[in-house]
Amino acid sequence: MKPVLTTRGLTRRYGRRTALSDCTITVPSGKVVGLVGPNGAGKSTLLRIAAGALPPTAGEIEVLGGRPGSGPGQLAKVAFVAQDTPVYAGLTVGDHLRFGAKTNPRWDDAMARERLKSLGLKLDQRAGRLSGGQRAQLALTMAVAKRPELLILDEPVAALDPLARREFMQGLMAHIAEHEGSVILSSHVVSDLERVCDHLIVLVDSRVRADGEVEDLLAGHHRLTGPRRDTADLPGDVIAESHVGRQSTVILRGPAPEPDPAYEVEKLSLEDLVLAYMSSDARPALEMA
Numbered sequence: 001m002k003p004v005l006t007t008r009g010l011t012r013r014y015g016r017r018t019a020l021s022d023c024t025i026t027v028p029s030g031k032v033v034g035l036v037g038p039n040g041a042g043k044s045t046l047l048r049i050a051a052g053a054l055p056p057t058a059g060e061i062e063v064l065g066g067r068p069g070s071g072p073g074q075l076a077k078v079a080f081v082a083q084d085t086p087v088y089a090g091l092t093v094g095d096h097l098r099f100g101a102k103t104n105p106r107w108d109d110a111m112a113r114e115r116l117k118s119l120g121l122k123l124d125q126r127a128g129r130l131s132g133g134q135r136a137q138l139a140l141t142m143a144v145a146k147r148p149e150l151l152i153l154d155e156p157v158a159a160l161d162p163l164a165r166r167e168f169m170q171g172l173m174a175h176i177a178e179h180e181g182s183v184i185l186s187s188h189v190v191s192d193l194e195r196v197c198d199h200l201i202v203l204v205d206s207r208v209r210a211d212g213e214v215e216d217l218l219a220g221h222h223r224l225t226g227p228r229r230d231t232a233d234l235p236g237d238v239i240a241e242s243h244v245g246r247q248s249t250v251i252l253r254g255p256a257p258e259p260d261p262a263y264e265v266e267k268l269s270l271e272d273l274v275l276a277y278m279s280s281d282a283r284p285a286l287e288m289a
C-alpha cells in the first residue's frame with residue numbers, strides 16, 4: 001500500500017527562524033501515528049503543511065499520493081483539525097452539519113448526527129457557547145464525517161480535562177476501529193498517545209529525532225545502569241547519558257548490550273524513550289523501519 005505521507009528535506013522557515021528542518025519521513029498507510037515533541041518543536045508546522053494549510057519553504061511532500069491542498073479531490077481526502085479546534089461560534093451545531101454536508105462530497109450525515117447525539121450535543125446549541133471539550137468533539141465529528149482517508153489532529157486534547165481527554169481518545173479509538181483510514185495526531189503528552197498509536201515520530205527543535213513503529217522503537221532501545229563508565233565502547237548509539245556520583249545511566253539505541261553482572265539493562269517505556277530524545281537534541285536522527 002502507498003504511504004500516506006512522505007517528505008524529503010521538508011523545511012519551513014519564518015524569517016530567520018526555522019520551524020521545521022530537513023524533515024524526511026515515510027508514514028505507512030492504515031496507521032495511527034503519534035507526533036510528539038516539546039512546545040515549539042515544529043509539530044503544528046509539519047501538520048499544517050501536510051494538510052495544505054501552509055506551504056513549505058523547501059523540500060518535498062506527498063500526502064496520499066498528491067500535493068497537499070492541490071485541489072478539491074485532495075482536500076476531500078484529508079481532514080484537518082487545527083490546534084484551536086476551530087468551530088464557527090455564531091453557528092449552531094446543526095448549522096455545522098448542514099455546512100459539512102454542502103461542502104464535502106463524502107459527508108456521512110447519519111454518522112455525524114449519531115455521534116453528536118451520543119455525546120449529548122444538541123443541534124440547536126450555538127458553537128460559541130459550547131465548552132472546550134464539546135467544541136473539540138464537534139470539530140472531531142466534522143472531521144470524521146468527511147470520511148477522510150487521512151485524519152490530521154493537532155493536539156486535539158490539549159484544552160481538555162483528564163476525563164474529557166480520556167473520553168475524546170476513546171471516541172477516536174472507536175472511530176478508528178470502525179472506519180478504515182490513517183490518523184496523524186500530535187501531542188506533547190506521551191501518555192495521551194501511548195494507547196492509540198502504532199507509529200511514532202519524535203520531533204525536537206525542528207528536527208525528526210526518531211521515527212518508527214512503536215514496537216520496533218521499544219524493542220530497539222535499552223537503559224543501562226551501573227558503575228560510572230565511559231560510553232565510547234558501548235554498542236549502538238548513545239541517545240542520552242547521565243553520570244551522577246559513581247553511577248552512569250545510558251540510553252542506547254541498538255541491540256541489547258552483552259550481559260554484564262555489574263550493569264542492569266532494561267527496556268524503556270515509551271515516555272522514557274521520548275524524554276531521552278527530548279534531552280538529546282544534538283544527536284543524530286533515528287529511523288527504524
Ligand SMILES: Nc1ncnc2c1ncn2[C@@H]1O[C@H](COP(=O)(O)OP(=O)(O)OP(=O)(O)O)[C@@H](O)[C@H]1O
Nearest residue numbers: 014017018019038039040041042043044045046188
Ligand atoms: N507564524 C509564525 N511566525 C513566526 N514563527 C512561527 C510561526 N508559527 C510558528 N512559529 C515558530 O516555529 C516554531 C515551531 O512552531 P510550531 O507551532 O510548529 O511548534 P509545535 O511543536 O506545534 O509547538 P506547540 O506544542 O507549542 O504547539 C516555534 O519556534 C514557533 O515560534
